[in-house]
Amino acid sequence: MSQAIRGPDAGAPDRVGMSATRVTLTPAAAGLLLRLTAIHGPLMFHQSGGCCDGSAPMCYPVGEFRVGGSDVRLGELAVDGLPPIGFYMSQSQFGYWKHTHLTVDVVPGRGSGFSVEAPEGVRFLIRSRLLTEAELAELDSWLELRPPRKTWANRHRPARVAGTAPILMWWRLVTQPRRHTEDHRSSRPAQLTN
């Protein structure tokens, strides 16, 4: 269940005046995630690169795919009734993607790889747009604020650990409140695109 060790967070924190996100999802993707979560439990995404089914988001049960220090979390997808769904990609790939906003959509298809939606006859798909100057300014300021990687790893231990971890408390005190923890207990209103 845990995504205990991973790299920096590139998503914007929830603080007054900040609204920019790097990743969101369509209602169709949200509906599919509801169905898939019922089958597989809490889910996460890792954006793939390379050939065949590369350049496509891969959806796995949380804990199946080990994210690590080489990955960035772009944000969390909010679906009513589900725990936040982390969206990750490798840092090296993020270097080439960071000026774009991603929307997880779903299309009919066969899919491939080990992504959990393929047996449903559908495939998650990324639709992209350029981030605006204002969004980039907001998101870049967050990137500059990000703490050292090892500190961050501790914040994303499983809920029972993270909820009481001193390091988490420290981080919350010295910076700003977190919008979402990964304790999979919190949920928030859906933020869907049209």
Added chain:
Amino acid sequence: MTKYASPGQVGSVVSFKSRYENFIGGDYVSPIKGQYFEDSTPVTGQAFTEVARSTAEDVDLALDAAHAAAPAWGRTSVAERASLLNRIADRVESSLEAIAIAETWDNGKPCRETLAADIPLAVDHLRYFASVIRAQEGSLSQIDEDLVAYHFHEPLGVVGQIIPWNFPILMAIWKLAPALAAGNAVVLKPAEQTPASIHVLIELIADLLPAGVVNIVNGFGAEAGKPLASSSRIRKIAFTGETTTGRLIMQYASENLIPVTLELGGKSPNIFFDDVASQNDAFYDKALEGFTMFALNQGEVCTCPSRALVQSGIYSSFVSDGDKRTAQIRQGHPLDTETMLGAQASNDQLEKILSYIEIGRQEGARILIGGNRADPGGELSGGYYVEPTIFEGDNSMRVFQEEIFGPVLAVTHFADYDDAVKIANDSLYGLGAAVWSRNGNVAYRAGREIQAGRVWLNNYHAYPAHAAFGGYKQSGFGRENHKMMLDHYQNTKNLMVSYSENAQGFF
């Protein structure tokens, strides 16, 4: 011109069965849970057969069969293994047309290519590994007068292989031939987009295969691929695909401490120096064809030359000529032998390509040609066709950095040699590349400086057996298509033998 009849119609050279089960232990076996999934042809978008939707239980059955077969198969003489590969090659060659049309129907690629490239290359690949296993020798090292170290090649045992959908049969043979030559038993999972064509081949050769040496389990990655890749009963896993699944497979392999070979694609640069256009001759014509190679196999090639880097001095004229060459590409029915560009392999692939064309536009890349979904009309309207598309832009754009896996080219210019190498190497990947120049020294130096496993000099898209193929950087590791692949399917046994009667002197 020939137009082959569609499978299922009168006069077709091949007919698919209405259902394919798993090929396990030499027989076709129903999936234990009794589930199947529809397989549609990208040519029309219509379903034409159904295929086993396997689960861990079926993978276990296949592993049982492979383990039962592996010890005896591993003890066969190399002559016997080579003979089997040659007999398979002969059988495939004698049914080449049927297998090629089956491949076209399952994948969407033009039959021109399956008839002239995919299946003939598969045949040759089998014969190549039949040859090299006969020529392979162990070695001995004379440590001192009475102590000799012998090195034997031994098979790994049972291996797993996960095959991509862009060259379903050729990529299966790329993996099967070295594994079988080396004496391994195989459990192979075809891609779910193209699960059927390999069964046309297997049915033709089933009587040649010792039971359990080759086992084919169809299904989805999450349901059948994972149990195979994560099994503690395989001694190696080979995968061709993309980076995230590659990482996941390595993760599973790390749990079992088994070796992995991965081929994960690229974003291959195709570099044209000024001197290419110093004369308007046959070589210039060849270079223009090289520019247009991005559209081969609908761009669904791991080494698709999807970034063209053209030197400033010839940029305008060369790209303009390249556009004209691209405009001459004949897109149409994949079963027509005149067709050069067929269908993308699946609907989600089509959608992905279109989404990339959209972000390319937004990033400010200029479309020189194409840029839309194509509708060839008639029964093809339900299929998945994309116009050959050329973007002009900057190497930092996403269309220059990500493998779109469609007939989409991103073109930019460079100032000089150093600039060319810098742009070429500004990529996460390093699978393929090409350098075009009339100056052999320049071509050689650039070829050595580019961080890629395969660099073509003054040609592209040649994949003969006996030329190593594999990636640098995030494109994976292992070298297929060459005798060195045998090493990836063998253990080295060292026998340390003393020919002395005397104690060693320790105790």
